[in-house]
Amino acid sequence: MGRYPDKVGAAIVAAGGSADTVVPVARQDSALSGLARMRELLASLPAAAAYLAGPDLIVEFANNACRRLTGDRDVAGLPIRRALPELAAQGHLELLDHIMETGQAAGGSETPVWVQRPGQEPEQLFLDFVYQPAHEADGTVSGILLYAADVTEHVTDRRRLEALTEELADTQERYRTLFETMPQGVVHYDSNGSLIGVNPAASEILGMDLTALTSWPVIRQGQSVREDGSPLPPEDLPVPVALRTGEIVSDVVLGITHGQTGERRWLLVTAIPDARDEQGRPSRAYAIFTDLTEQRLTEAALRESTALLGRLREANVLGVVVAGEERIYEANDAYLDIIGYSRDDLEAGRISWREITPPGWTDVEKKAMAELLRTGACQPFEKEYLHKDGHRVPVLLGGALLDRKPLRWTSFVLDLTARQRAEDERAELLISERAARAEAGTAQERLTFLLHAGSLVAATRDRDELLDQVAQLVVPSLADYCVVFLPTPGGRLCASALTHRDPDLAKTLTHLREHPIPLAGPLIPQRAYTTRATQFTPEVAAEMPAWLRAEPELMGIVKLMHPESAIGAPLLAGRDPLGVIVMGRGPERPQFATTDVEMVEELARRLAVGLANVDTFARDHTIAETLQRSVLPDHLPQIQGLDLAVRYLPATEGANVGGDWYDAFGVERGRVGLVIGDVAGHSISSAAVMGQVRSVLRAYALDTTDPGMVLQRTNAALLRLFPEALVSVVYAVLHPATGLLGYAIAGHPPPILVTSTGTAEYLDDSDGIMLGACEEATFTTGYRRLQPGDRLLCYTDGLVEHRNRDISEGLAALAETLHGIISLSSEQTCASVQAALLDPAERADDVCLLAARLLG
Structure with missing residues (x-):
C-alpha cells in the first residue's frame, strides 16, 4: 500500500460522504479486510479512480481505468506532477493544491484535458471529475481521492449534433426564402386533405387569400377545364393523380376560374409526389404551376394578326410587312421584291428595318415611330430602302400599331422606283452610289x-x-x-x-x-x-x-x-x-x-x-519542359509500411508547360512528407518558381512536422522571393508506424482518403488560400488516423476540371470512381483514376497523381 496504508483506506471509505466527513478506521483485521474489498471494487470500476497521499500528492492507488486513461504509465509511488507532467503544464493540478489548503471538495464537467500517452501524439479528452479530500481526526487534509469519467465521445457527438442542427436551420431558412419569393406558384398537399404550405405567388395566381388556403381540393368541382374546354374532374387534377400513381405528372395545361376576378386563367402544372409511407404510397405532393394567361392572349392576338397579314399578302398589290424593334417578322412577296431579299432571309431573321434604312432617313423614321406610338398609326410618308444589292429603293410607307408589349406594327409599302427612274440625274447618282459601295465592299x-x-x-x-x-x-x-x-x-x-x-x-x-x-x-x-x-x-x-x-x-x-x-x-x-x-x-x-x-x-x-x-x-517550351522535368524526383523513396505511386501526365493540347509538381521524402522519426502542388501559369517562369517552391518547402519540412507551419513559412518565403507568383499545394506528413496523418491545404483541391472498406472521403477541413496571395494567411493542420489498407490520393486540378466539366462535377466523379474499390495498390489506384477520368487522347492541362497506401 505504501507509506500511508491507513490513510488510503480511510479516504476510500470517506469518498461516499461529504467533504467534511472524517471516518477513523481501526487497525483491526476486519477493517483491513473491508478496505481490501473496497480497493478491489474501485480497481474494477470503469471510471478512473486514484488516491493521492501526503503534501506531495504521491499516487498511492490508481485503478485500471486510470492507468488506461494515462497510457498504462507506471505512476504508483510518484508525485502527481512527475507522474502526469502534461496535466501540470495545463494548470489542472493547481486545483489539488487549493483542496489541500482549504479541505473543500471540487469537481468539473466536460473539462478539456490534453493527455500525452507514451509513443503517441497528444490527444484531447473531455472528463467529468470529482476531487474528494480525506481528513485526519484533527481536520487536516491527508490526501485526495480522484474520480474521473471519460466523456469525450459524448462531447464530440453533442457538438456534431449541434453543428448539424445549425446547418439544418440554415437550410430550412434558404428553402423558406426560395419558397416565398419564387415567381411560380407552389402548393404543398398532404394526403389527409390539409395544405402544408402555399407560397404568395400561388395565392396571387389562384386569386385566393393565403389564410383561406388550409385544405384541398383548392380548385372546386366545375372550376377547372382541359385545353379543349371540357370539364376536368377534381380526381383527374395533377395532384390527385400523382398521389394515386406515385409518379410525377408533368406540364399539364388546365384552365381555372380566378378566385377574385372570376376570369379564366390558364396554368401549366407539374405535380411531384413527396414523402411515402411504409407501403411506398405517397403521403404528400407538391404542385408547381406557372400562369400562361398573358402568353396565350399574346399568341391569340398574333394568330389574328397573322391571318390578316396572310390575306393582304396574297393580294400582292403593295408590300405588307409586320415588324418589331429588332427585325421584320412577316412580309408578302411584293415587299420582299422591293427590298431584294428572299423568304429564306426573312425566316432566318436576317432582315432588320433599321439595317435596310439608309442613314439619311433616321430623323424621318424617328418622327414616324413617335407618331405611331402616340396615336397608334402614322400618316404615309416617303423614304428609301436599301435593296439587298446595295441600291436605294424609293417607297411610300404608312403603318398601324398591332401591339405594345412586345412592340409590333404593320406597314404598307408602295414602290416608287418607276417614278424615280424617269429622273436621269437621280439615276446617275444611284450609279455613282453603287460604285462607291462596291469599292467600300472591296x-x-x-x-x-x-x-x-x-x-x-x-x-x-x-x-x-x-x-x-x-x-x-x-x-x-x-x-x-x-x-x-x-x-x-x-x-x-x-x-x-x-x-x-x-x-x-x-x-x-x-x-x-x-x-x-x-x-x-x-x-x-x-x-x-x-x-x-x-x-x-x-x-x-x-x-x-x-x-x-x-x-x-x-x-x-x-x-x-x-x-x-x-x-x-x-x-x-x-x-x-x-x-x-x-x-x-x-x-x-x-x-x-x-x-x-x-x-x-x-x-x-x-x-x-x-x-x-x-x-x-x-x-x-523546350526550356520550360526541361526545367520542369529536372526538378521532379526520378523515383519515390522506399518507406517501410507504405506503398507509394505517382503519375505525371503532361497536357496534350497546345504546347504550354505548367507548374504541376509532386514530391515525397522522409522526415524525422520515420515520418514521410507528401507534396502535390501547382504554380499558376504556363511558362518558363512557372517552371522556375515550381523548382524554388519545392526546395523551400522541403527545407521547412525538415525543421518541423506541422504541415500548417511548413506552409505558413513557405508562404512568407514565396512573398519575398516571387511576389507575383501564386501556388496551390497540399502538404501532408504520414507516420506509417502509427497511421497518424497530418495535412494542410493552400488553395488546392483536397486529397481524398479511401478506407480499407471502400469509403471515400475528401479531407477538406483545413483549407487555406493559395500561397503568395496574402502575407497574413494562416494554415491549419488537420489530422486523421489511417488504418492498414487505407489509401490517400493527392492530385492537381487537371484531373477534375476541364472545359466540359466544372470542378464540383469532377470531384464528384473522382469520389464515385474510388468509392467501393478496395485492395488496390497505389499504382493500381492511379491507373484506375486515370482510366476513369482522363481522355487518353486529349488533356488541356497537366495532371499529377500521388497515391499512398498504408500497409498492414
Missing part, C-alpha cells in the same frame, strides 16, 4: 482578310500548321495558288506549304517540294529573298522562258498552273528573311493590281511575325 473584304490572317497568326503555335492555314486562307479568296518557300540548312529554298483551288492541280503542285532551289536566281522567290523586296509580275508569260531555262524541273510544274500574274513577298522579321510567300492567279480571274501588292506585303509581315513567335515559343 476595302471591307481586304480588311476582313487581314483580320482573319492576324487571328490565325496569333492563335497558332505550330509552324507547319501556321503555314498551311495561311496558304488555305489565300486560296481562293486572294489567289488561285499559293506556295511558301523556307530556307534550308543547306542554303536552298524549299516549298513548305502549297495549295491550289483545283484539287487535281493541288496534288501536282506538291511535287515542288522535291525541287529545292538556290537562294539566288531569277525566279520570283529567289529575287524576293535576296532583295528583301516584294516582286510583282503582272505578266508572267513574258518572263516564263527565262525561268524555264534557270529551273526547268520546278518551273515545268509551275507552268501547269497556267499563271497569268504573280506576287512574291519576303517574310521579314529581323536581319534575314524567314522565307518567301508566292501567289498567282490564272486566266479565269482578273490579274493582280497594285492595290493587291499592299495587302500581300501586310500578309507577309504578319506571317513573318507569326513564324518568329512560333520559333520563340518552341524554344521557351
Whole structure:
C-alpha cells in the first residue's frame, strides 16, 4: 500500500460522504479486510479512480481505468506532477493544491484535458471529475481521492449534433426564402386533405387569400377545364393523380376560374409526389404551376394578326410587312421584291428595318415611330430602302400599331422606283452610289482578310500548321495558288506549304517540294529573298522562258498552273528573311493590281511575325519542359509500411508547360512528407518558381512536422522571393508506424482518403488560400488516423476540371470512381483514376497523381 496504508483506506471509505466527513478506521483485521474489498471494487470500476497521499500528492492507488486513461504509465509511488507532467503544464493540478489548503471538495464537467500517452501524439479528452479530500481526526487534509469519467465521445457527438442542427436551420431558412419569393406558384398537399404550405405567388395566381388556403381540393368541382374546354374532374387534377400513381405528372395545361376576378386563367402544372409511407404510397405532393394567361392572349392576338397579314399578302398589290424593334417578322412577296431579299432571309431573321434604312432617313423614321406610338398609326410618308444589292429603293410607307408589349406594327409599302427612274440625274447618282459601295465592299473584304490572317497568326503555335492555314486562307479568296518557300540548312529554298483551288492541280503542285532551289536566281522567290523586296509580275508569260531555262524541273510544274500574274513577298522579321510567300492567279480571274501588292506585303509581315513567335515559343517550351522535368524526383523513396505511386501526365493540347509538381521524402522519426502542388501559369517562369517552391518547402519540412507551419513559412518565403507568383499545394506528413496523418491545404483541391472498406472521403477541413496571395494567411493542420489498407490520393486540378466539366462535377466523379474499390495498390489506384477520368487522347492541362497506401 505504501507509506500511508491507513490513510488510503480511510479516504476510500470517506469518498461516499461529504467533504467534511472524517471516518477513523481501526487497525483491526476486519477493517483491513473491508478496505481490501473496497480497493478491489474501485480497481474494477470503469471510471478512473486514484488516491493521492501526503503534501506531495504521491499516487498511492490508481485503478485500471486510470492507468488506461494515462497510457498504462507506471505512476504508483510518484508525485502527481512527475507522474502526469502534461496535466501540470495545463494548470489542472493547481486545483489539488487549493483542496489541500482549504479541505473543500471540487469537481468539473466536460473539462478539456490534453493527455500525452507514451509513443503517441497528444490527444484531447473531455472528463467529468470529482476531487474528494480525506481528513485526519484533527481536520487536516491527508490526501485526495480522484474520480474521473471519460466523456469525450459524448462531447464530440453533442457538438456534431449541434453543428448539424445549425446547418439544418440554415437550410430550412434558404428553402423558406426560395419558397416565398419564387415567381411560380407552389402548393404543398398532404394526403389527409390539409395544405402544408402555399407560397404568395400561388395565392396571387389562384386569386385566393393565403389564410383561406388550409385544405384541398383548392380548385372546386366545375372550376377547372382541359385545353379543349371540357370539364376536368377534381380526381383527374395533377395532384390527385400523382398521389394515386406515385409518379410525377408533368406540364399539364388546365384552365381555372380566378378566385377574385372570376376570369379564366390558364396554368401549366407539374405535380411531384413527396414523402411515402411504409407501403411506398405517397403521403404528400407538391404542385408547381406557372400562369400562361398573358402568353396565350399574346399568341391569340398574333394568330389574328397573322391571318390578316396572310390575306393582304396574297393580294400582292403593295408590300405588307409586320415588324418589331429588332427585325421584320412577316412580309408578302411584293415587299420582299422591293427590298431584294428572299423568304429564306426573312425566316432566318436576317432582315432588320433599321439595317435596310439608309442613314439619311433616321430623323424621318424617328418622327414616324413617335407618331405611331402616340396615336397608334402614322400618316404615309416617303423614304428609301436599301435593296439587298446595295441600291436605294424609293417607297411610300404608312403603318398601324398591332401591339405594345412586345412592340409590333404593320406597314404598307408602295414602290416608287418607276417614278424615280424617269429622273436621269437621280439615276446617275444611284450609279455613282453603287460604285462607291462596291469599292467600300472591296476595302471591307481586304480588311476582313487581314483580320482573319492576324487571328490565325496569333492563335497558332505550330509552324507547319501556321503555314498551311495561311496558304488555305489565300486560296481562293486572294489567289488561285499559293506556295511558301523556307530556307534550308543547306542554303536552298524549299516549298513548305502549297495549295491550289483545283484539287487535281493541288496534288501536282506538291511535287515542288522535291525541287529545292538556290537562294539566288531569277525566279520570283529567289529575287524576293535576296532583295528583301516584294516582286510583282503582272505578266508572267513574258518572263516564263527565262525561268524555264534557270529551273526547268520546278518551273515545268509551275507552268501547269497556267499563271497569268504573280506576287512574291519576303517574310521579314529581323536581319534575314524567314522565307518567301508566292501567289498567282490564272486566266479565269482578273490579274493582280497594285492595290493587291499592299495587302500581300501586310500578309507577309504578319506571317513573318507569326513564324518568329512560333520559333520563340518552341524554344521557351523546350526550356520550360526541361526545367520542369529536372526538378521532379526520378523515383519515390522506399518507406517501410507504405506503398507509394505517382503519375505525371503532361497536357496534350497546345504546347504550354505548367507548374504541376509532386514530391515525397522522409522526415524525422520515420515520418514521410507528401507534396502535390501547382504554380499558376504556363511558362518558363512557372517552371522556375515550381523548382524554388519545392526546395523551400522541403527545407521547412525538415525543421518541423506541422504541415500548417511548413506552409505558413513557405508562404512568407514565396512573398519575398516571387511576389507575383501564386501556388496551390497540399502538404501532408504520414507516420506509417502509427497511421497518424497530418495535412494542410493552400488553395488546392483536397486529397481524398479511401478506407480499407471502400469509403471515400475528401479531407477538406483545413483549407487555406493559395500561397503568395496574402502575407497574413494562416494554415491549419488537420489530422486523421489511417488504418492498414487505407489509401490517400493527392492530385492537381487537371484531373477534375476541364472545359466540359466544372470542378464540383469532377470531384464528384473522382469520389464515385474510388468509392467501393478496395485492395488496390497505389499504382493500381492511379491507373484506375486515370482510366476513369482522363481522355487518353486529349488533356488541356497537366495532371499529377500521388497515391499512398498504408500497409498492414
